[in-house]
Amino acid sequence: xxxxxxxxxxxxxxxxxxxxxxxxxxxxxxxxxxxxxxxxxxxxxxxxxxxxxxxxxxxxxxxxxxxxxxxxxxxxxxxxxxxxxxxxxxxxxxxxxxxxxxxxxxxxxxxxxxxxxxxxxxxxxxxxxxxxxxxxxxxxxxxxxxxxxxxxxxxxxxxxxxxxxxxxxxxxxxxxxxxxxxxxxxxxxxxxxxxxxxxxxxxxxxxxxxxx
Numbered sequence: 001x002x003x004x005x006x007x008x009x010x011x012x013x014x015x016x017x018x019x020x021x022x023x024x025x026x027x028x029x030x031x032x033x034x035x036x037x038x039x040x041x042x043x044x045x046x047x048x049x050x051x052x053x054x055x056x057x058x059x060x061x062x063x064x065x066x067x068x069x070x071x072x073x074x075x076x077x078x079x080x081x082x083x084x085x086x087x088x089x090x091x092x093x094x095x096x097x098x099x100x101x102x103x104x105x106x107x108x109x110x111x112x113x114x115x116x117x118x119x120x121x122x123x124x125x126x127x128x129x130x131x132x133x134x135x136x137x138x139x140x141x142x143x144x145x146x147x148x149x150x151x152x153x154x155x156x157x158x159x160x161x162x163x164x165x166x167x168x169x170x171x172x173x174x175x176x177x178x179x180x181x182x183x184x185x186x187x188x189x190x191x192x193x194x195x196x197x198x199x200x201x202x203x204x205x206x207x208x209x210x211x212x
Contacts, residue, residue: 026204030197031187034170038163038183046077046209048202049180051084051164054093059177060118062195065113070197077206085164086174091157096130098156099148105137112136182209 040047050066052059070079083094096113100106114123116133124130147153150206168174172186179187179198185205190196 021208022083026201030192030201031185031205032171032173032191033185034167034172034183036170038082038166038170038180040183042078044076046181046182046206048073048077048079048182048206050079050081051162051167051176051178051180052081053084053086053090053176054097054114054117054124055090056176057118058189060114062198063114065195069202071115076210082160082163084174084176084178085157085161086168086176092125092159095148095153095157098153098160099130099144100134101145101150101156102150103134103139104145105134105139109134133145181205184209 045051054060073079083090083093083097083098085091097106097110098115100109113124113133117124122129124133127145127148130148131139131141135141135145166173167178167180167186172180173177173188175188175190177188181187181202182205185208187198187201187205189195189198192201
């Protein structure tokens with residue numbers, strides 16, 4: 001009798017563990033595996049890339065949650081942001097992003113640039129408005145113009161164009177905000193089911209990427 005009870009307890013525990021693992025698994029409809037991997041830069045880290053557009057209200061709304069989520073990442077995960085260029089309308093903002101990066105003010109200015117567009121309802125779509133905005137960070141019009149038209153910014157911008165084109169060509173939707181994990185998986189809030197579920201899906205995809 002004792003043996004039977006022990007067997008029942010073991011079976012119950014196994015069923016519980018199996019059920020628990022299933023409930024935390026993600027459905028294939030919540031992400032898309034690319035047709036073939038996109039090359040990553042790091043050999044020893046899992047790269048997670050957010051594709052975004054400054055003009056996207058959903059991208060703006062995601063920023064606070066994104067910042068909190070980044071604080072939870074393990075040392076083997078490398079996060080970066082890439083301004084997508086799925087539309088020609090997005091190209092100026094992509095170059096503005098890399099201009100701020102090269103001029104050393106991206107960390108301070110990025111959220112404020114978002115707010116200018118979505119909070120103050122400014123288009124921020126030409127060099128004049130960008131120069132005026134970056135004047136708040138001690139940069140002259142000449143510095144901004146030279147930075148915007150520099151070889152370095154143009155090189156980074158063209159790389160974002162290539163990534164945007166490649167990711168769609170390999171089966172991902174041309175939507176932002178989107179998350180690319182390890183060059184293999186793509187997901188967004190629509191696929192995940194909600195903004196809150198997005199980071200759960202990304203975390204699971206990071207775990208999948210850790211497996212050989």
